[in-house]
Structures are given as structure tokens and as C-alpha cells.
Amino acid sequence: MTSTNSRPAPVDLHHTHLSGVFAPQRREVAADDLPVTGQLPADLHGSYLRNGPNPRFDPIGSYVYPLDGDGMVHEIGIADGRVSYRNRFVRTPMVRAEEAAGHAIWSGLTDGYTPPVEEVGPELAGTVRELPDINVVSHAGRLMAMAEADRPYLLDPADLATLALTDCSGAMRVGSTAHPKIDPATGEMVLFNYTLEAPYLTWSVVGADGSAVREPTPVPGLPAPTMIHDMALTARYIVLFACPLRFDLVAAMTGGSLLSWQPDDGTAIALIPRDGGPTRWITAEPFWVWHFANAFDNPDGTVTVDYVEWTRPGGFSAGSEAPRSELVRAVCDPASGRITRTPVGERAVNVEFPRVDDRLLTRDHRWIASVGSAPGDSGDCESLWFSDPAGGTEVCWSPGVAIGEPIYLPGDNGDYWAAIGTDPTDLRSRFYLLSAQDPAAGPLATVDLPIRVPAGLHGTWVPAS
Numbered sequence: 001m002t003s004t005n006s007r008p009a010p011v012d013l014h015h016t017h018l019s020g021v022f023a024p025q026r027r028e029v030a031a032d033d034l035p036v037t038g039q040l041p042a043d044l045h046g047s048y049l050r051n052g053p054n055p056r057f058d059p060i061g062s063y064v065y066p067l068d069g070d071g072m073v074h075e076i077g078i079a080d081g082r083v084s085y086r087n088r089f090v091r092t093p094m095v096r097a098e099e100a101a102g103h104a105i106w107s108g109l110t111d112g113y114t115p116p117v118e119e120v121g122p123e124l125a126g127t128v129r130e131l132p133d134i135n136v137v138s139h140a141g142r143l144m145a146m147a148e149a150d151r152p153y154l155l156d157p158a159d160l161a162t163l164a165l166t167d168c169s170g171a172m173r174v175g176s177t178a179h180p181k182i183d184p185a186t187g188e189m190v191l192f193n194y195t196l197e198a199p200y201l202t203w204s205v206v207g208a209d210g211s212a213v214r215e216p217t218p219v220p221g222l223p224a225p226t227m228i229h230d231m232a233l234t235a236r237y238i239v240l241f242a243c244p245l246r247f248d249l250v251a252a253m254t255g256g257s258l259l260s261w262q263p264d265d266g267t268a269i270a271l272i273p274r275d276g277g278p279t280r281w282i283t284a285e286p287f288w289v290w291h292f293a294n295a296f297d298n299p300d301g302t303v304t305v306d307y308v309e310w311t312r313p314g315g316f317s318a319g320s321e322a323p324r325s326e327l328v329r330a331v332c333d334p335a336s337g338r339i340t341r342t343p344v345g346e347r348a349v350n351v352e353f354p355r356v357d358d359r360l361l362t363r364d365h366r367w368i369a370s371v372g373s374a375p376g377d378s379g380d381c382e383s384l385w386f387s388d389p390a391g392g393t394e395v396c397w398s399p400g401v402a403i404g405e406p407i408y409l410p411g412d413n414g415d416y417w418a419a420i421g422t423d424p425t426d427l428r429s430r431f432y433l434l435s436a437q438d439p440a441a442g443p444l445a446t447v448d449l450p451i452r453v454p455a456g457l458h459g460t461w462v463p464a465s
Contacts, residue, residue, distance in 0.1 A: 044078045058104060070089060079464060143462075151178055184362070200222045239303065241271065351371070
């Protein structure tokens, strides 16, 4: 990122994450009674919502997936054996200004360019693009499009229209990462945020009623501004893995990278007591984590954490070999300061997007679903994997399409896994619904979606009220 006031050139649209299954979707549509192959379970009632980067106009400057791009939320509604679909852009002030102009005005986040007052007016001059494009969260009657280390935007659950920024009654006053966790036992939403200035890291809590139970509270012990994308939660602890991906503003202002991989620093694990007690830090060798599946407390005082571990963060670090990932079960001991890490499964490669039944967050779980590649897959992310860390069992379903993050859907009489996938040959998107009891058997139902849904990021299931 170099500080500049010269308008950047357009991004080459042959960019890997701007073409094929990732190509932006510019149409907003609504459709009912979608075609279904197979048998749609009659006991499912609710909506699956998913967010992801989707530039409203062809971007300028640079495009760093998955952080750049405007948010687009997709909703698949299931009720009475029928399926509907709709999608809407998250209309930040930047998106609205670009829609009025008919082209991109703001550049990518690594460029350092900000639009002048004569182009966007005094209120938006000098601002950077807001990016509520990572996740979508439903809590306390609020539907929120989540950004990376910023405040989220409220969406209208009735039609997905963008309403306003929110700080959740002060709990997100300094922002939130895209992955808060909701404790199903208490209804609390626990979150953290990283910043470029000391104390670099805070945590806070939103009560089940939407009020701020704890406003941003510093987490001491982090020596430098560090990117931390996700967190895990137990009944006792917030679990954060501070991997050594540091912000380097000096380098960014002189043409270097905003983020710098510094493996000599190692990885630091923070166990933050939810009762406000002192943080316990555990050190480990360097590795990178995008996403956690879950965590839970053990009777002996240790903490089990399931997550996807990468050798290093692709795109933010140099190396002759491509980064590798695997599902890992770690046991952290706050008393001894030790951590043990054990790989889960042996066959899946390029693993990501681990999910469990959200009703089991903070508690022991059996199955973890994730996206990865199986032997024989022609490309990346073409299989859904279902792993039992305690039992050592893993099975997969390989649809032969680019499959997205799985989601657990609890029904009245049975439970299901689901995901959106796009066929790279004809670029048609479908919604696949699998039995939680036998996901490797393939879909119970396949729903043809009315438009291509770009390969994206994270979502949530909202049961019908």
C-alpha cells in the first residue's frame, strides 16, 4: 500500500477471484418455488443466509480476496416444502455513491488511494471502502453483515435492505471481527477486535437481549498489531490464536505489504476468562489459522480446540511451496502453559471452513464438517468432509463442483447439512441438502438456484419464528 492520490488503474478481470465461480454477480433477484430434485424434508423451516465479497463494479487498484469486495447477502428460504431465493448488496455509503456514478470510485484496501472531495463530497472524501462482506450473523433480533475489524451493517430481515451501521449498544464501539460467537446456553454474543494501535486487542459481550454486557476490554500481552480472523469460545474462555501475521504500516506507506508474516515470533494462544480474570498466554511454533470449528472445557481444566491449521498464510507470506492445511485438534493447558496438536484425518487436503452444529458451540461435539479436496478431485474445494476427532472417523461426499462452506440445519424430526455449490463447467449454482446421519450418501434434495452464486464465505441458519 503506497499513499497516493492518483486514481488507480482497473484490476485485470482475469484475476483468479474475479472470474469463473468467483466472478461477481451484479443482478439482484427474487424467486419462489425453485425446482427441487429429490425430496425436500418437510420438517425444515427457516432461512440460510450467506455473505461474500462481490464488487458492485469492476474494481480499481487491487483486489485482495477474501477481504476486498462489496458485500452481497444471499438468502435461501425453506418453508412448507417450498424453496425461495433472493439476494441484495450491502449498500454502504460507498456502494451508493458508486451506483450514482456508475463505476468504481474506491480502490482496494492495499492501495492507499482515497477519493477527493470534488468526486464524492466532503463527507466521503478521504475515506476507505467499508467491507461488510465476510459473514452474516443473526442475534437478538438483529441481522448483521459483518466486516473484518469494523462495525457491522444492520439488514432488514424482511427484504435484506441495508439499514445502518451498528455498534451493538457500545459493545462494538471499536469494531468487531467477522466471527463473533453466540453461546447457545446463555444467548450471549462474545466478540473480539484487533486494532493498529495499543492495546491492539479487545473483547466484549452483547447480552441475549442485545444490550452491551461488557464494553471493549483490552487484552494485555500482544506485542504488535496482529491480524486475528476468528475465535473460539468455551463456557469459561475466549480462545484466540495470535499467529505472527503483523501489520507493517511503515512498509505499506513505502510500497510494501500491509501485512507481514514473521514466523520467528511464533504463535501465541490467549485463553481469556469470560469472568474477567487474567489472560493466560501459551506459546507455540508458527502456524496460521483462518477458522475454528469449536472449543470446549475439559474436566481436568484443559481446553480442547478444533480448527484448520495452515503452514503459513497464502498471499501474505513468501515461500517456495504452497501453504498446506489440515484439520487439527489441540489441547491447551492453562496451568502448565502447554499445547498439544494432533491432526484429524489423513485423506483431505486444502481443508477450510470447518463448522459444527451451532447448538453445540462451547460444548463437546462429535462431527465437524469442512470443505476440502479428496483423492481424484479435479480441483480445489470439491468435497465436503465429515470428521469425528474423538472416534477417528472421516467420510466425504464429492459432488464434483466448487462447494462452499457447510451449514448445519436442525429440523423438527431430523438434522441436515447443506451447502451452495457451483459447477465450474456451466457455472450453475445449486443448494445441496444432506442427511446429518449419512452425509456421504449424497443429497436428499438438490435445489436449482435462479442465478449463479459466487463462491463466497460465511453464513448462518435462521429458524422460522
